[in-house]
Amino acid sequence: MTSYADRPWLARYEAGQPGDITPDYATGLDIFRAAVAAQPQMDAIRYFDQSISFTELDAASTSFAAALLEHDLQRGDRVGLYLQNDPAFLIALIGTWKAGCAAVAINPMNKQRELSYLLGDSGAVALVCLDDLYDQVAKEVISAPDSAVRLVVTCSALDHQSRSDERVLGGTVKHTPEGTLDLDTLVAQFADRSVADPGLTPDDLAVLTYTSGTTGQPKGAINTHANLAFNAQTYRDWIHLKAGDPVIAIAPLFHITGLVAGVMTALLLPAPLVLFHRFEPGVALDAIREHQPVFTVAAITAFLALSNAPGATPEDFASLRTLYSGGAPIAPAMADRLEKIFGAYIHNVYGLTETTSPSHAVPLGVRAPVDPVSGALSVGVPVYNTVVRVIDDEGNDVPPGEVGEFATSGPQVVAGYWQKPEATASSLPNGELRTGDVGFMNEDGWYFVVDRKKDMINASGYKVWPREVEDVLYTHPAVREAAVVGVPDEYRGETVRAFVSLTDGQTVTPEELVQFAKEQMAAYKYPREVRILEELPKTVTGKILRRELRDTNG
Incomplete structure (x- = not known):
């Protein structure tokens, strides 16, 4: 060493x-059990004006685990967590482990195309998500014929607090979308259930966290x-x-x-x-x-x-x-x-x-x-x-x-x-x-x-793979060629800039291309600027020279 x-x-x-x-x-489950034993009444979570003790988190996560098992999840099955920084994340994460399953961490900024890929690649059979994200994004993905997800549990950012801060929760209305089960209702329904020790080992998958690699296709890191x-x-x-x-x-x-x-x-x-x-x-x-x-x-x-x-x-x-x-x-x-x-x-x-x-x-x-x-x-x-x-x-x-x-x-x-x-x-x-x-x-x-x-772009700590952005731009009928680079940004560290050339006879404005990408990608991924060129610089073999574009002034 x-x-x-x-x-x-x-x-x-x-x-x-x-x-x-x-x-x-x-x-991770051993860590949680030790915390419950050592400090049962300590706050495990503080969320706006309310708190959840370690004892309460233990009970809620056990109930969630029982619900998963009731819906026939098996040891090693994957459960997607499509959530913000809410108490539901911990309830679902720990409950997933208690059921002997593994979590799939999903960025709540991901749109349908991205969510569909992550759920499909991970083979997730259950999804826990915010009710508004289900309406806006997940519903269409889950309803697709090839979706393996058979259980959807929704929750609200309004759960476990009463402050409803307008700055982050403005317009939020708690509801249970049709075809989903409410997390708090499940926890109450299975409150009297216990679950057997799943016998997790150190080498078992705890969480799949997705990164990007040299192909540009997201890869699930086996944490x-x-x-x-x-x-x-x-x-x-x-x-x-x-x-x-x-x-x-x-x-x-x-x-x-x-x-x-x-x-x-x-x-x-x-x-x-x-x-x-x-x-x-x-x-x-x-x-x-x-x-x-x-x-x-x-x-x-x-x-x-x-x-x-x-x-x-x-x-x-x-x-x-x-x-x-x-x-x-x-x-x-x-x-x-x-x-x-x-x-x-x-x-x-x-x-x-x-x-x-x-x-x-x-x-x-x-x-x-x-x-x-x-x-x-x-x-x-x-x-x-x-x-x-x-x-x-x-x-x-x-x-x-x-x-x-x-x-x-x-x-x-x-x-x-x-x-x-x-x-x-x-x-x-x-x-x-x-x-x-x-x-x-x-x-x-x-x-x-x-x-x-x-060539990974690092925007405010989020990693963006240029090819993924390019692939979206290529779906626009006016785009002939596309190249995406990271450029210095005073606030974000780096930001995404795209260069495109257009198909003969087609017209489109840079602003329209920015909006086109914005509608299909997480907020940190879409290009904040698009520049239209007659031709993109290439090597003699036809490979686009990203470095030359990155060095473009201004």
Whole structure:
């Protein structure tokens, strides 16, 4: 394993991080059961003006598990979670595990085309979703002849609270769409049922979290119970969190960061998890003022939005003594500016879906160095039990200071991609993850990400694969060629720009193409700008030169 003994930063880190840890628990369900036993009356969830204790969450999740079993779900079946940051996410996640099943985390911004693919690829037989998402998106997908989903459970953002904040819940009306079952009603109906221990193992699939790969087609990362248990403990021990320290979920729970840093870490401590449906700066600020959370991980754009929320003062953030940021790069000047506002240094954390959140982090209380050449802020050092090599194209280690691809091994690295053996063999040879991220390690052992080997676009921490956007644009009759690139954006880090050439005799405006894509894609994916060119630049073999387009001025 990685040795820290000769790293200069170790002397500046009071606790002296060891190289290895042994997880306290084998599965996510073990973690939850320990929390219930240790703190049965503690708030497990705080949602606007109401709370749910660990005992109440235990009962609700058991009832949900009983309902799944009543509807003939079998061990290993997949249950889609098409939800925002609501209590239903935890009830359904834990209940799914109690039934011996696995969850599929689905972005609630996904539209019909995307949802159809994820449900079909995962083979999900049940879906838990918000009632309005069912009406707007899921109904048509579920009704398709090839859908395997036979049970749909709906819920409302209005459940388990009475504040109904207009900023995030305006216009929401709770209802149970025809052909679906209401979650709270199911929980009440099965309140007297118990379920047998499903006998989950560390190697069992806990959650399928979808990422994108070199083909542009989403791939389901097999996040096992062992992966979740290890990295939840990584957050707890690396950051010195204590039982009862409230955690606020700013990152979405369907994302690996929100799932591990939010849900799993709060269960492990145990501690209250503060939820507020979806991120809106003013609503998040109110939740911080009211619930006094200690810890969060969020994209730097979220911290920036919080700092600019009307009425925000440094005193509002006094409880948040432990701040980490991941998902998008932090400019050193931005880190300095936000520290003055939050009163705490925002530490970098780095990882991927395939590393179940962190593979690197800046030790608590240590300031990350800035590379004098590139100006990049370090993403930290490898976390516990983790080996990160920097390699060349042939897989050979490169010396400190030389740029190469990060290749990561450790207990948090997934076993592979769901039903994609070729992609698994390519990206995870011998269990070592070829991340596709390019950077270097300096002489002191700090790691810096300087570029991405792949063409993935990183918009506010969300990953966008250009080919997926291009495929949508190609469905427009006026589009002859399309190429999508990421371009720098002051707020989002990167934003999506598309270049197209038109079919002879066809006309369309850039604005019409933006709207066309917007109607078919999640909000973070569609191009914010479309440029129409007579011809797109190509190689002599006809391959479109994305890099040349990316370097286009303006």
